[in-house]
Amino acid sequence: MIELRPDGPGAVGFLHTAQVHVATFEALSRELLPSARTVHRVDPEALELARQDGTAERVRAIVAGHLAELREAGCEVVLCTCSTLGEVAEGLSGDGLDVIRIDRPMLRRAVTLSPRIGVLAALTSTVEPTTRVLTEEAADAGADVSIEVSVVDGAWDAFLSGDAEDYCSRIAEAARALSDRCDVVVLAQASMEPAAALLAGLATPVLTSPRSAVEAVAAVLPSR
Numbered sequence: 610m611i612e613l614r615p616d617g618p619g620a621v622g623f624l625h626t627a628q629v630h631v632a633t634f635e636a637l638s639r640e641l642l643p644s645a646r647t648v649h650r651v652d653p654e655a656l657e658l659a660r661q662d663g664t665a666e667r668v669r670a671i672v673a674g675h676l677a678e679l680r681e682a683g684c685e686v687v688l689c690t691c692s693t694l695g696e697v698a699e700g701l702s703g704d705g706l707d708v709i710r711i712d713r714p715m716l717r718r719a720v721t722l723s724p725r726i727g728v729l730a731a732l733t734s735t736v737e738p739t740t741r742v743l744t745e746e747a748a749d750a751g752a753d754v755s756i757e758v759s760v761v762d763g764a765w766d767a768f769l770s771g772d773a774e775d776y777c778s779r780i781a782e783a784a785r786a787l788s789d790r791c792d793v794v795v796l797a798q799a800s801m802e803p804a805a806a807l808l809a810g811l812a813t814p815v816l817t818s819p820r821s822a823v824e825a826v827a828a829v830l831p832s833r
Contacts, residue, residue, distance in 0.1 A: 620646040621826055622684035624675050624698060626656035626691040627768075630799060634690060637823040645830065648682045650675050659693050660734045672697045680706050686829050688822055690799050692730075696738040707829055711799050713742055714821040719795050720747045722814060724754045727791030729783055731764035731776075731798055739797045759787050768800055776800075781807035788813035 621642060623634050631649050638647050652675060659668045672694055679687050686707045689698035695710030702708040716739070719726050726743060730736050736758050747754045761783045767776040781804045784794050788811055795816045796804065802817040 620648060620683040620685065622679035622687035623647065623649045624687060624689045625649060625651045626653050626694065627800065630690050633819055634823065637819060641823045641827050648679055648684055650679060656691055656693055669697050673701055676701055676706060676708065686826055688826050692735040692739055692798050693732060709822060709825050711818045711822045712739060712797060714825040715795060715816050715818040716742050717746045718821065719793055719816055720750050720752045720754055723792030724752065725792045726754055726756050727787035727794040728756060728758045729780060729787060729794060729796050730758065730760050731768060731801065733760055735797050736760065757787065757791055759783055777804040777807060780804035784808055784815055785811065
């Protein structure tokens with residue numbers, strides 16, 4: 610467990626599957642949740658386990674364990690920053706703990722912008738949970754949408770090797786190609802957010818998840 614900003618009346622937990630996300634979400638928290646105490650847990654192995662067949666119950670138990678420890682650390686709200694684990698974590702909300710999945714606020718916005726939605730993912734394990742949430746949000750909004758998914762070849766290997774430049778370049782290239790066929794492009798994973806800077810001149814809107822997710826946390830905190 611990494612605990613930061615120990616002072617403050619409220620506590621917000623973050624469940625990550627990559628260490629790099631700690632700095633990203635701590636910076637957003639300082640901006641959007643200035644009075645909240647932040648607690649971060651990082652478990653890369655949970656993501657790797659979730660990518661294997663027949664491990665759903667083990668993954669659920671691991672995520673439940675992390676959430677229990679975050680609750681014990683004083684957290685009432687937890688943001689799961691992994692798109693693959695988000696569905697499991699969100700399903701464990703309750704008993705005074707509000708769990709927000711990283712991509713839901715972004716996808717909720719996407720269905721209001723266009724019926725043709727492109728989804729970019731670096732991992733195939735992200736595809737099913739992302740498209741399922743898009744379908745849920747479209748139904749809630751009464752929107753009729755079409756979804757095109759593109760898994761960016763070689764991107765995850767670049768991420769794992771620490772080559773952020775190659776990772777972002779691959780994502781940006783794939784986003785440009787997808788924008789020719791879609792009216793809005795969503796970057797399905799939090800790690801893709803820096804690639805948006807390479808797409809500043811693109812006419813098609815490109816949505817990322819980190820800021821909107823922390824804004825969703827901020828919206829929940831005042832009611833606590």
